[in-house]
Amino acid sequence: MSDKIEKIALVSGANRGIGAAVVAGLAKAGVHVLLGARDLAAGEATAAPLRAAGGSVTAVQLDVTDPQSVAALAEKLADDYGHIDILVNNAGVGLDYVPGMSPVEKMEATLAINVVGGLRLTEAMLPLLEKSAAARIVNVSSELASFGLRHDPAWEHHDKVMPIYAASKAAVNALTVGYALALAPKGIKVNAICPGYTATAATNFMPDRTVEQAAVVILQMALLENDGPTGGFYNDQGALPW
Numbered sequence: 001m002s003d004k005i006e007k008i009a010l011v012s013g014a015n016r017g018i019g020a021a022v023v024a025g026l027a028k029a030g031v032h033v034l035l036g037a038r039d040l041a042a043g044e045a046t047a048a049p050l051r052a053a054g055g056s057v058t059a060v061q062l063d064v065t066d067p068q069s070v071a072a073l074a075e076k077l078a079d080d081y082g083h084i085d086i087l088v089n090n091a092g093v094g095l096d097y098v099p100g101m102s103p104v105e106k107m108e109a110t111l112a113i114n115v116v117g118g119l120r121l122t123e124a125m126l127p128l129l130e131k132s133a134a135a136r137i138v139n140v141s142s143e144l145a146s147f148g149l150r151h152d153p154a155w156e157h158h159d160k161v162m163p164i165y166a167a168s169k170a171a172v173n174a175l176t177v178g179y180a181l182a183l184a185p186k187g188i189k190v191n192a193i194c195p196g197y198t199a200t201a202a203t204n205f206m207p208d209r210t211v212e213q214a215a216v217v218i219l220q221m222a223l224l225e226n227d228g229p230t231g232g233f234y235n236d237q238g239a240l241p242w
């Protein structure tokens with residue numbers, strides 16, 4: 001564990017699953033991590049053991065669908081730190097298989113969290129990221145959004161049909177490309193990643209891929225050096241087709 005905090009990161013949806021593993025990994029790398037959680041008590045329960053293990057982790061209340069929650073957090077971080085260096089847009093849902101909702105309701109709810117929520121958080125944090133010497137934004141996407149892979153009959157997930165989730169993550173990918181271009185003059189790198197099909201509550205804890213394995217590519221993109229890529233889509237094996 002590093003003694004010297006050199007960077008500050010905010011991770012959304014970090015009280016459990018892949019987000020919690022990203023927080024642990026960033027803390028281990030010596031980053032001060034703001035652990036975003038809709039339920040602050042749940043966030044604190046995840047943060048406490050990480051702090052006990054020597055990590056510099058602070059739980060913060062964050063619901064990406066709630067403009068007041070996002071604005072209040074931006075104000076708090078401006079007061080407490082004046083800047084942040086890393087934003088991981090990890091909060092996300094897949095509602096395709098949820099019973100009792102129409103496809104339109106599923107789409108509206110999914111877009112509100114995965115797309116509008118991530119955009120809201122990015123926009124609120126941009127003034128703080130612009131004050132960093134080398135800011136990084138990592139958008140947690142999914143291979144299910146890859147048109148290139150979707151059209152490959154040999155692709156291992158060819159049978160997974162989740163059009164609503166996939167459409168939301170395709171929008172995340174489009175935002176990634178656009179923001180990467182717009183923010184390049186400011187030295188802010190923006191990349192989309194797929195963590196891989198991982199055992200979390202979102203997948204009913206299938207298959208056996210761990211959240212630590214899923215976090216690897218997120219950590220890589222969060223801690224990119226200045227000569228690293230921007231505007232790309234990656235998993236832990238390398239670049240993914242759009």
Ligand SMILES: NC(=O)c1ccc[n+]([C@@H]2O[C@H](COP(=O)([O-])OP(=O)(O)OC[C@H]3O[C@@H](n4cnc5c(N)ncnc54)[C@H](OP(=O)(O)O)[C@@H]3O)[C@@H](O)[C@H]2O)c1
Nearest residue numbers: 013014017018038063064090091092142197198200201202
């Ligand atoms: N697991 C996979 O196989 C897989 C594959 C590809 C991509 N992903 C992506 O990876 C990311 C993390 O997923 P996961 O598998 O770790 O799922 P998870 O265990 O269900 O965690 C999702 C997290 O998002 C939070 N969240 C939900 N709605 C939110 C909102 N409105 N505001 C803020 N946070 C909110 C949840 O908070 P609560 O605890 O309060 O609900 C939770 O912390 C998602 O973007 C997902 O799409 C996952």
